[in-house]
Amino acid sequence: MTNREVFSDATQMAGTGETMIELEGVDKFFGDFQALKSINIRVGKQEVIVVIGPSGSGKSTMIRCINRLEKHDRGRITVNGIDLSDDIKNIQEIRKETGMVFQQFNLFPHLSVIDNITLGPRQVRNLPKKQAEDLAMDLLNRVQIPEQAQKYPGQLSGGQQQRVAIARSLAMNPQVMLFDEPTSALDPEMIKEVLDVMQELATSGMTMIVVTHEMGFAREVADRVVFMADGEIVEVGSPEHFFTNPEEDRTKLFLSQIL
């Protein structure tokens, strides 16, 4: 694992020291409502960031801006050296670099598990069928459900579906993984199997931004915890610092409500 010093400045990183994602002064509006207010954050290579905060605080919006599922209105976003602009080619380059896992899994119900996973590599990376299927089986082994390869998403449990969704993202060989509340739609007994896969992924050196309400995961796996409220980053710190000695009142209030 990487070092875990205290960083109160969101632009200071843990990880290897190289920058993977950078957001500078990012604003986002939904009509008159400002969802993101001048967000500044730098994420290092191999760093694991956990974003927490009350609902409506802009956590999901922030990570959805990073791969342009939402368009930010002001500021700069850079992923692995690529500047996010309006150019569709450019957007697609960034999407190839970033995997995304959704709260509702969003598996393709008309495709079998293995076809869900091979779709991206075959259609975007032009991998031959055989090679893509070998890759998919490797990934299914990694998320520990190789026996489900030929089933359809509707035949799997929620936890299994989310693990397939993770495998599907990994098949594109992304540099960054974004997780948008990956366990919020799961029954309690299935949360652990998904978190285990994510922890293994973090250990392997994947750069990750995870929006979650799983404080145990934040404490154990995060290099830095980011607390957001009202569209702003309120506080950033190492898990020890963040959970034992938060500085901001809003952070203290939030933690007192959930812990």
Next chain:
Amino acid sequence: MTTTTPQQLTVTRTTRAAAWLRKNLFSTWYNTALTIVFGAFILFVLFRLLGFLLDIDTTIIRVNLKLYMTGRFPNEQLERLWIGVYITSAGIGLFARAIARNAEVKALDAGMAIDHAGWQSIIRRFWPILVLVAIILGFTQTPLPALLTLGAAAIGIGAYVSGAALPRAVIKRSWLIPLVGTVAFYLGVAGFGGVGWDKWGGFFVNIVLTIAGITLAFPLGLMLALGRRSTLPVVRYLSVTYIEFLRGVPMISLLLLGAFALGFLIPGDQQFSLFIRLLIAITLFQSAYIAEVVRGGLQSVPKGQIEAGQSLGLSPWKTMRLIVLPQALRNVIPAMVGQFISLFKDTTLVSIVKLLDLLLAAQVSTAQPEFQAQGLQAVTLPFAALFFWVGCYVMSRESRRLERKLGVGER
């Protein structure tokens, strides 16, 4: 309401029937009155219908069978239509085999049991067509059509069996078979000095208009539905205008325009035949409806599906083609088949502009000197209706089957 007591369950069949009658038909005085009134009415209708059926003279059908089936197709070229029939049965046989083979490969991949469709299931699925063919053959005046039909069946079965020898590349692209079959069919019927489609008629023309209408209107409707959702304002407004305009006019007006006005819009001496002009009118009209059906399907696909495709780096077009459309089209199978069924029945509207389809043939045959003014529409129109009922019923059954099959792994 009477309740069933244990004793009643053990009594004999006749008393149970009496109890059932009492409970369902004669429970109160007004129920009894209704039973008597409606019972008398039903008996009366049955009596009249039976009298009509026993008294029916089917000579008009026997004499005009060729007119009903093919219109005024020249007698000396009838063998060309049989060539068409043979090409069709060979194509169906090969196509069915290719589809079955593909399903087998898929089932094997998924480790599922292969679902062997036996001849029983064919009969269960297509019995109305078999009955219709039997009825038609029952009205023929020589045994030749029956023999030729047997030949067609033999060719179909032979094609299915020998379809096993099709190369893998063809089986994978099974849509090639209907495509090649259609070209072969046209060449067989109309090519090499045969009569063109302006001489086609009877039920044959209803079938051809339906199949050609579906194959042309579906892609056009699909494009219109996508155009209506386009981010380019020009494309969007053109699509919306087209759809709303064509949905806003009666189909008959389009057929009349096609028959009488379309010719003036086409420059030069080149004139399309009436058949083609009507096919254009039908296609334009139906595509607007199909576009709306597809649009409903597109809206039924959750936004998360598009986002998942986008975040894999798929282009907007590939997201549409590989993720949204397959789900959207599956969701609208019932509505789409409903549209096809109504297209099938609407092909009879071409009789308005005197294209001699089955309906018009059934009507004009009753004006022939030996049959006129005898109320024989009561014989010919139900006979014509039977053709359409068979087609619609089979389409509707097949659509439910397709829905179930594609529902594999539905959420």
